[in-house]
Every structure is written in C-alpha cells, then in structure tokens.
Amino acid sequence: MIDLLALTLAGEEPASPCGENAKLRWQWLGEGLFEICPLHGYQRAVVISAGIHGNETAPIELLNQCVGEILAGTRPLAVRLLVVLGNPPAMRAGKRYLTSDMNRMFGGRYAQFEPSGETARAQQLEQAISAFFAGESAARFHFDLHTAIRESCLPRFGLLPFQQCPYSAEMLALLDAAALDAVVIHQAPGGTFSHFSSEQMQAASCTLELGKARPFGSNDLQQFADIHQALRAFISAAPLPPRTQRPMRVFRVAQSLIKRSEAFKLYLSNDTANFTELVQGTLLCEQPGEVYRVQHDTEWILFPNPAVALGLRAGMMLIEVPRNTLF
Numbered sequence: 001m002i003d004l005l006a007l008t009l010a011g012e013e014p015a016s017p018c019g020e021n022a023k024l025r026w027q028w029l030g031e032g033l034f035e036i037c038p039l040h041g042y043q044r045a046v047v048i049s050a051g052i053h054g055n056e057t058a059p060i061e062l063l064n065q066c067v068g069e070i071l072a073g074t075r076p077l078a079v080r081l082l083v084v085l086g087n088p089p090a091m092r093a094g095k096r097y098l099t100s101d102m103n104r105m106f107g108g109r110y111a112q113f114e115p116s117g118e119t120a121r122a123q124q125l126e127q128a129i130s131a132f133f134a135g136e137s138a139a140r141f142h143f144d145l146h147t148a149i150r151e152s153c154l155p156r157f158g159l160l161p162f163q164q165c166p167y168s169a170e171m172l173a174l175l176d177a178a179a180l181d182a183v184v185i186h187q188a189p190g191g192t193f194s195h196f197s198s199e200q201m202q203a204a205s206c207t208l209e210l211g212k213a214r215p216f217g218s219n220d221l222q223q224f225a226d227i228h229q230a231l232r233a234f235i236s237a238a239p240l241p242p243r244t245q246r247p248m249r250v251f252r253v254a255q256s257l258i259k260r261s262e263a264f265k266l267y268l269s270n271d272t273a274n275f276t277e278l279v280q281g282t283l284l285c286e287q288p289g290e291v292y293r294v295q296h297d298t299e300w301i302l303f304p305n306p307a308v309a310l311g312l313r314a315g316m317m318l319i320e321v322p323r324n325t326l327f
C-alpha cells in the first residue's frame, strides 16, 4: 500500500503511478501531489494541502493517515480529492523553508522572489491546482493545514482569505464542527496558498492552524482528533460531528506589521503567545519612520516574528468582531 509521506521523505515514487480498486482510482501526479477520485460520482472537489512549511509536521502526518485510510478502504471517499505535500525538500530538512517562505509567493508573487526551489514549487503547485479544478463543476474547496511557531491562547483557528463574496456556509460549518477556537478574517489580498485558490480558483478556502509546530514523530495526533474527524466526515459526505465546545470567536485583521528595515524592533518577549491581548497605547514595534502602538481598546497579536525577510509580514494585529459577521 502507498505511504505518501514515507515516499516523499525518501524522495521516491510509487512502483506504479496510478491504480484502481472497486471504489476509487488514484494517481501520483508528481512529488507530493496525489489525486484520488471515487468511481461512482462526487459533488465536491477538495484540495487538502500540508507541508507548505516543511517543519509543520502534524498536519502532514494527519493527511497521510487520511490517505492511508482511504486507500485501505476503511474510510469511504465521496469527493474528488487532491492531496498536496507542499514543500518536500523543506520537509526532509525539517525547516519552514530552504530559501524563501513559499506561503508568500502564490498568485504569481513567486516572480518577485529570488529564483529558488520554492519559487519553482509555488508555480508548480499553482499549475497543479489549476489543472485539478479546470472544468470542474462540483463545489470547490481548499484546506491548507499548518501549525504555528508559538504557543497560542486560542490553539486551533482558521484564517479566511480576503474575498468580496460571502464565505461558503458549508466551509464554515466544517470549521465549526472541527472544534476550532477562532477564525480570523483577512482584510487584504496576500500571497498565501489559500488566497490563491479562493481568488483564482473560486474555491471555498481556508488556512487551518492546528497547534504548535513540532518535528516528525513528536506529535500527539490525539490533539488533532477533532479536525481529523471533521475532515473525514467532510470527504466521506457523512454528517459533521456536533460541536460541544464554546462558540468560535471571530477576529479580523486590523493591521499587518510589515518589516521594512533590518532595524525593525518588536517589543514582545519570545514567549508571547498568539492571541495575547494588548491594550490601547502599548508600544509594539518600531522601525525607521514608523512606530506602531495598539490603536483599539484591545488588540490581539498573531504570528509575531521579527526574523522574517524584509518586506514580509512580521505579525498581525487583530480585533474581535461579532459572530454574525460570518454566521
């Protein structure tokens, strides 16, 4: 049986590039690109990606488990599914990226980066997703699975790419069932994989942050049981599990902190968790010609990282908005 993760980590290919059983057919489309299609019809075309950042291993292990269950026939597949392991060389190296952050390159932005394995891969992934959705009349979805560098006061959350049209109710129902603590709405276009699939493929897309990034073999996949269960139900077209947790909180990005100078200074300790609350007036970061203080009564910090490359996001400031902004 195919072990997608083992093959990818070994830099190998399956003995045969495609196969079929009584229920489905599968095809290896290239390194980290694997399509599975049910033989008896489907109503959804779904891309699930992980490993766009090579050191975010739990979602990769989770996705590999899903593929194993589908191929073994222990999990029925009711959708056309494209599985993407985003950055195999970075996965093998246990690094977020080797040259540049691929999740800033989508929507053709790779052309603005120094050419590298990652610029080529981002372009290849765009082509793979375009080919997957080309002429597809079923409802389109893309879930891009990540884990975060820091601990988080709200450990599991989704990031919705900026879009003009309402977010898909089916996707929001899945996020709700996946026991996420929060959802964050982007207010501007960006170079993320989920923004690309939303804007250019008209897919209902979301980045999912499922916990803290740890090396392969150090993840307790039990902590990811809720998202695993919800995704399994979604791709089997089974009823979603009922939510038993408190309602999801909804945030929107109030400000992206862009690092414009090597003198960029972030006034937060290294152990400040994501979704830490900061009060109005707090001095947060400084660089020549720019000082950022918390503007609203309360703002929540997300992904603070002063080590990013120049021109990239070094953090986001969020404000909480009413749930009916989305639901």
Ligand SMILES: O=C(O)CCC(=O)N[C@@H](CCC(=O)O)C(=O)O
Pocket (backbone or CB within 6 Å): 053, 103, 146, 147, 148, 149, 150, 159, 160, 192, 194, 207, 303, 304, 305
């Ligand atoms: O922990 C961090 O600092 C980053 C975790 C991560 O990779 N997050 C994604 C979010 C993508 C989005 O904004 O939709 C990223 O930064 O690429």
Ligand SMILES: [Zn+2]
Pocket (backbone or CB within 6 Å): 052, 053, 056, 146, 147
């Ligand atoms: Zn990530």
